[in-house]
Amino acid sequence: MVREPQEHARRVGRPRSEQADRAIIGAALDLFAESGAEGLCIEKVAARAGVGKATIYRRWPGKEDLLLDALAALVAPLPEPKGESVRDDLASLVEALRVESIDPRKARQVALLLGEGAQYPRLIERYVDTVVEPRRELFRRVLRRGMATGELRDGTSIEVAVDMLTGAVLARSRGTADRADRAYARRVVDELLIGLGSR
Amino acid sequence: MVREPQEHARRVGRPRSEQADRAIIGAALDLFAESGAEGLCIEKVAARAGVGKATIYRRWPGKEDLLLDALAALVAPLPEPKGESVRDDLASLVEALRVESIDPRKARQVALLLGEGAQYPRLIERYVDTVVEPRRELFRRVLRRGMATGELRDGTSIEVAVDMLTGAVLARSRGTADRADRAYARRVVDELLIGLGSR
């Protein structure tokens, strides 16, 4: 007899409706886009999704959790580095972050997690695992490759470099004026590669 | 006619109680520290401060505004650069940011403003003016001085450098693991000064 390949035993009872899943996530994203995190309330999500409130609470314990899952559906993968030039690859990654940071939905997503992390450590942990870490790993791979090919100086701290590259976009996204433009990514990468120090 | 030396005309009637002001701010900070922005509600602030709700609404239009004022009371000035070495000055500024970022109250403050900015542009604007900009200016002054003294390479982009220095701390403050340690600030500054590129 063949072992059951599924991780969990098949649940008894009526299975959850995937259509309801989709309707809820869709309604949540709509409402979030229209009126932000404050304006998102379970009652309206349920009404717009054509779903009972209990159907939502059966899946998520509260609105933050729902919102997180909904926003996760928005996470677009960063572009795969082309592998030709470390400078170009880093710039295209930073540029992708910059483009995302202009979307106010992404900004709120980051803030939600950054701010409520202390209250919902489980959520932030999952977000870091599924979103932040894979993206940092992309940067790391490029940086390691650069050190291997000699494009980058030996002995550089990869983690610190990742912090500066991704953090620059975060720092710029605060405030409404002086938004980063298309040239921003390249300038960040160049400054970091060349170094501020005189030689 | 004599010019009124005060900004606003002197009001008749009973003046507002400064004791109430202090009690409200104190209660708001307590509650924010205990349960975060979500857990902070005017009714609890009023109850804890021993104050009527109207006394709060007479001063602030809503909870965000109250919260912002309360949090502003927490903003500590960054250390004044000593002016000896650009490398040391930058490191001490970054270190001050890092220390702040460990305080969950500060993390929430940043996040609240970063995330709800789109909904409350007036608030974020004021925050940027009164908190963010003065701090960036400190970094700028050190960087300009470095370029003047020759410690820093000419032609570097000051704004981009500020982004990377301050953003690195932001990037690190996401997630709970791999918290930045005391040596972090110096490493960030050194990597940036030396540059990642090989030469």
Place this chain on the structure above:
Amino acid sequence: MVREPQEHARRVGRPRSEQADRAIIGAALDLFAESGAEGLCIEKVAARAGVGKATIYRRWPGKEDLLLDALAALVAPLPEPKGESVRDDLASLVEALRVESIDPRKARQVALLLGEGAQYPRLIERYVDTVVEPRRELFRRVLRRGMATGELRDGTSIEVAVDMLTGAVLARSRGTADRADRAYARRVVDELLIGLGSR
């Protein structure tokens, strides 16, 4: 100085709105009349009364309590006995009960109290004190007068007689067929006065 005639110290804060009181009771009676105890829900009462739910819950702990107070507004006093003939007086009291028992609202009121008494002993107690007992006392006074004037036999048990007179109406009000008619009250009184036994 004159003693304060009010039983309780004047409450601080905004006093409760008597208009809200009336609107709530009115809406509750309307809904009860339309759809019975099952159909009466606080949410609808609030909506029809143009009142927040909290305004109701501030006054009554739940729907039973509200309903009881609302129904108490329906209690009409029994007719005062004329004092001429015991037979006539009893008949007119029984007739008043019979007329009431035809009103389905009264029937439900009785049933609510009779049935849920075990769950809400406080309520049934108050109902008995304010409604049942005063009415029984009316019967008792007539019966005592009859014994004093010689219209009634000495040694009769007043409580038992009250039970039979009022209970007959209760017994008849069960079921929909064979409703008691106008002559019913007199027949009950006559049968009881004459006695069933042959002599």
Place this chain on the structure above:
Amino acid sequence: MVREPQEHARRVGRPRSEQADRAIIGAALDLFAESGAEGLCIEKVAARAGVGKATIYRRWPGKEDLLLDALAALVAPLPEPKGESVRDDLASLVEALRVESIDPRKARQVALLLGEGAQYPRLIERYVDTVVEPRRELFRRVLRRGMATGELRDGTSIEVAVDMLTGAVLARSRGTADRADRAYARRVVDELLIGLGSR
């Protein structure tokens, strides 16, 4: 073609489980006894009976119907009159009613039907047919026998007499104080037989 002797055509497929029937009725009675009609809900009945909700709805259209059937299981037949003395027979019937009325489950049963009758006329009708009428008929038979044997006065109204005898117990069961005691039944019967009037 052979006539089907059973009332309903024999159904194909798996027959209904009699064990489920019993478990449901038992659970319903338990819950009714514990928390009254309000506290009885199908979900709890199903859970306690170890039965799916559909299994209940396959048998009864709603909770009232289930409750009625469950309560019918509680109806004990009144004692058969011995036929020796009308006075004794009536007293034993009234006494049986009195004993029943002390059981709070019976009181609620009566109230449920008395009060919700207007909303569920089908139910009250069936209850009157199957429970009330047979009991009244017992009283009637005794009273008719009494008139035949001369123990009772000719011309008495049997229906009115039944109302008074059974209603007295109803009237007494309202309120918690002054519960009827063992001697109550005999006193009711005697007062009625002798009559209140002086002679």
Place this chain on the structure above:
DNA sequence: CAATAATCGAGACGGTACGTCGCGTCTTGGG
């Protein structure tokens, strides 16, 4: 010094959303 006027605490007001519970129906896989 009395009148005026804004503030104070308390708490009720009409609302909105919360998260829970129960309804009666429907949908699984299995007997």
Place this chain on the structure above:
DNA sequence: CCCAAGACGCGACGTACCGTCTCGATTATTG
């Protein structure tokens, strides 16, 4: 066709806060 399990849309529950609005009682300034 029945069964246990449990999800479904629905709607009422009772609670918590929102921001506003009276209350009677306190202060200051003004006439």
